[in-house]
Amino acid sequence: MVLKLRSPSKAKRAWLDQTAERFRQGVQLGLDAALSAKTSNRGKIHAATYASIRALGLPSDYCRMAVNQAVQLARSHFGVRKSKRRARKPTVVRSQGIGLGANAYRVVGTTLRVSTGNRGEYLWFPLCVPARWRDRLQYVKGDARLFKRGSDWFVMLPLKMPTTPTVCDGGGETVIGVDLGIVRLATAKHPQGVFLVNGKPIRHRRERFASLRRRLQRHRRTDRVRAMGDRERRWMTDLNHKVSRQLVDLALRYPNPVLAFERLDGIRDRVRGSKKFNRMVSSWAFRQLVDFVQYKAERAGVRVVFVDPRKTSRTCPKCGHATRANRPEQSHFRCVACGYQGNADVVASLNIAAAALDVLRHGPPDTARLGQPGQAPPVGEGLDGVKVWASAHTDPNLESSA
Numbered sequence: 001m002v003l004k005l006r007s008p009s010k011a012k013r014a015w016l017d018q019t020a021e022r023f024r025q026g027v028q029l030g031l032d033a034a035l036s037a038k039t040s041n042r043g044k045i046h047a048a049t050y051a052s053i054r055a056l057g058l059p060s061d062y063c064r065m066a067v068n069q070a071v072q073l074a075r076s077h078f079g080v081r082k083s084k085r086r087a088r089k090p091t092v093v094r095s096q097g098i099g100l101g102a103n104a105y106r107v108v109g110t111t112l113r114v115s116t117g118n119r120g121e122y123l124w125f126p127l128c129v130p131a132r133w134r135d136r137l138q139y140v141k142g143d144a145r146l147f148k149r150g151s152d153w154f155v156m157l158p159l160k161m162p163t164t165p166t167v168c169d170g171g172g173e174t175v176i177g178v179d180l181g182i183v184r185l186a187t188a189k190h191p192q193g194v195f196l197v198n199g200k201p202i203r204h205r206r207e208r209f210a211s212l213r214r215r216l217q218r219h220r221r222t223d224r225v226r227a228m229g230d231r232e233r234r235w236m237t238d239l240n241h242k243v244s245r246q247l248v249d250l251a252l253r254y255p256n257p258v259l260a261f262e263r264l265d266g267i268r269d270r271v272r273g274s275k276k277f278n279r280m281v282s283s284w285a286f287r288q289l290v291d292f293v294q295y296k297a298e299r300a301g302v303r304v305v306f307v308d309p310r311k312t313s314r315t316c317p318k319c320g321h322a323t324r325a326n327r328p329e330q331s332h333f334r335c336v337a338c339g340y341q342g343n344a345d346v347v348a349s350l351n352i353a354a355a356a357l358d359v360l361r362h363g364p365p366d367t368a369r370l371g372q373p374g375q376a377p378p379v380g381e382g383l384d385g386v387k388v389w390a391s392a393h394t395d396p397n398l399e400s401s402a
């Protein structure tokens, strides 16, 4: 969470500027040591440079952060050097700001209290906190960062939302089902409305890219075809970053949030068999979107649950009647049993949430069922260590006879 410091006084600005400059010098010292010793070992860098960083006048809490930052920069530099033949020697930029160790600050009310290094001496920075983020301040935990953009100062505060036990403790979760699709990239019914991302611009763009590609191929411009493919992928990646951010932010508006998706083999099934369909939104784009959501959700403390994709699009969320006949057209849902009507994507979102709740209530399904031939393997541990579950069954209420 990034918050702006509310117009700090001249003296406080001077402290920020001075500390940022010392911090930058400290990181540079650490980085130089790392490069000359060809190591990114934290202990070694710390031992070699701590005293001289401290001598810059940087408080000890900040020195540790400067060493950490140097280690990170060194690691990314060594990483880049492996892939490219020559990478320029990195210099530490001013914009990186000041690393605020977990012990160097506290949020009191809506004010940031920063330690100056002298015992019992603090600087107080009132923060601009949007009302909808106020609840989140209680979850601030871990190393933070102060940084300057233009003439304004900001603080990046890490959030650690409490995670509840995997087996449900009597409810209280807000489960938001996210339906991914072609017509709409994402549809998510949440307590206060419906979040949706129209898929039309994506389809449109892919069509245009495809026709361009055909023309270029006729002229045997394989280099340009490849470059265009890269551009298209980058565009989709950007969009996925945005949408995943929005979904996680949406979830964070609710207590104890859970985001639920269909297992992705379902999406591949859905777009299989049609070349045109595949071109519209390829499965890697969905997979990437879900990867991004998982990654961002983990950092924000939002759980992600995966459910069985079968029947989510044709089950009535009201009475549970499941039949293909409930979907007279692609975009519309109308239950033949009880008459419940709604947008098909919203209905799918509701069903995904219901199935996810079932996973939360009854835990991950037994492995024997998942081991049956013809079924997709369970999703065990997701990317980045996020625990995810695959459900091989849906709520019995949703499986009523066709």
Ligand SMILES: [Zn+2]
Pocket (backbone or CB within 6 Å): 316, 317, 318, 319, 320, 321, 335, 336, 337, 338, 339, 340
């Ligand atoms: Zn119904």
